[in-house]
Amino acid sequence: MTPDGSIIVGYSAGESGPSSAFVWTEERGMEDFLDVLKTRHGLAAQLEDWQLGWLGGVSRNGQFFAGIGAGPDGLVQPFLVRLDAPWGTTAVPEPSTVLLALLAISSLAVFRRVI
DSSP, X not given: OOTTSSOEEEEEOOSSSOOEEEEEETTTEEEEHHHHHHHTSSOTTTTTTOEEEEEEEEOTTSOEEEEEEEOTTOOEEEEEEEOSXXXXXXXXXXXXXXXXXXXXXXXXXXXXXXX
């Protein structure tokens, strides 16, 4: 759980089948961690055949998550997920990236005028 209690992590286990890692926020309630990574974070291909059974830690800012899962080979192993932006937010390009893009575009405009 984050220090302010805004993100709670854990696992849920049904009567049949393996446990499943979850994230809870007041805004969205309890969500399956693997489903959210696949759908909202575009990681479906990278996480194909993975089972994330236990989520035990989240960073203060909600950007890092640690737990235990089983990979495609079936071996149980620890995992660490680093999101591009904290949980529940949208990634925003860093100023240096935006500046570089603007510089490239303006250079192309100047180059086209010279030719």
